[in-house]
Amino acid sequence: MSRILLGVNIDHIATLRQVRGTHYPDPVHAAAVAEHAGADGITIHLREDRRHIIDRDVYLLAKTLKTRMNFECAVTEEMLNIACDIKPTYVCLVPEKREELTTEGGLDVAGQMDKIRAAVTRLAAAGIKVSLFIDADKTQIDAAVAVGAPYIEIHTGCYADAETEAEEAAELDRIARMAKYAHEQGLTVNAGHGLHYHNVKPIAAIPELYELNIGHAIVARAAIDGLDKAVRDMKQLMLEGRRGE
Numbered sequence: 001m002s003r004i005l006l007g008v009n010i011d012h013i014a015t016l017r018q019v020r021g022t023h024y025p026d027p028v029h030a031a032a033v034a035e036h037a038g039a040d041g042i043t044i045h046l047r048e049d050r051r052h053i054i055d056r057d058v059y060l061l062a063k064t065l066k067t068r069m070n071f072e073c074a075v076t077e078e079m080l081n082i083a084c085d086i087k088p089t090y091v092c093l094v095p096e097k098r099e100e101l102t103t104e105g106g107l108d109v110a111g112q113m114d115k116i117r118a119a120v121t122r123l124a125a126a127g128i129k130v131s132l133f134i135d136a137d138k139t140q141i142d143a144a145v146a147v148g149a150p151y152i153e154i155h156t157g158c159y160a161d162a163e164t165e166a167e168e169a170a171e172l173d174r175i176a177r178m179a180k181y182a183h184e185q186g187l188t189v190n191a192g193h194g195l196h197y198h199n200v201k202p203i204a205a206i207p208e209l210y211e212l213n214i215g216h217a218i219v220a221r222a223a224i225d226g227l228d229k230a231v232r233d234m235k236q237l238m239l240e241g242r243r244g245e
């Protein structure tokens with residue numbers, strides 16, 4: 001049985017911080033905890049609107065991570081400049097829409113080959129391993145090979161959002177077939193988006209997948225699992241305050 005790796009996406013630790021403009025919770029701290037718990041890598045998405053991860057996080061994490069950074073970003077001059085400056089182990093190029101709630105689909109590599117090839121070439125020249133976040137689609141896989149990307153990440157959002165068992169099974173089958181196809185083309189194949197504790201096992205069973213990137217569900221689980229201690233700690237501090245301690 002081959003190994004499958006977990007990249008923990010900590011974007012939504014930063015979301016909690018940004019919605020209140022506080023200094024906590026700190027994604028740098030969260031990354032250290034995730035690494036201690038066995039994360040094989042840390043994924044962050046520096047969105048152009050800085051809605052969660054901010055530049056300060058990226059630069060600090062580049063210094064503090066013990067594993068490796070998977071830096072997700074849009075294909076813009078600003079983001080490519082930051083990537084080449086910090087030189088993470090991986091850069092995953094993703095599509096971005098300003099108003100979207102979350103990433104809605106894969107990058108259209110086939111529709112902008114020259115632009116993506118130039119970005120891949122530039123990042124590779126800086127010593128970065130480049131991944132393309134794409135749908136489980138043969139045309140996009142062929143395009144990823146053609147532009148010289150060594151990695152892809154298959155967008156699992158359609159599988160995660162499936163409303164019926166039949167739809168979910170069809171999406172799983174498509175992801176499994178395309179992971180095999182991409183692997184046969186020489187690509188290292190990752191997957192992610194929308195994976196959670198009830199849908200991850202069938203995806204993890206696909207033998208060609210090298211790593212899964214999972215964030216929202218892990219952060220959500222942490223909030224519930226940590227709530228008991230968090231309430232107890234607050235009550236204890238209140239008691240100490242009342243006693244004048």
Ligand SMILES: CC(=O)[C@@H](O)[C@H](O)COP(=O)(O)O
Nearest residue numbers: 011045072094101102103193
């Ligand atoms: C590309 C991807 O799937 C992740 O970066 C995800 O998008 C992070 O969460 P948000 O979409 O909420 O920024």
Ligand SMILES: NCC(=O)COP(=O)(O)O
Nearest residue numbers: 009192193194214215216
């Ligand atoms: N690229 C997918 C990712 O990093 C995590 O996505 P999600 O688990 O937060 O939906």
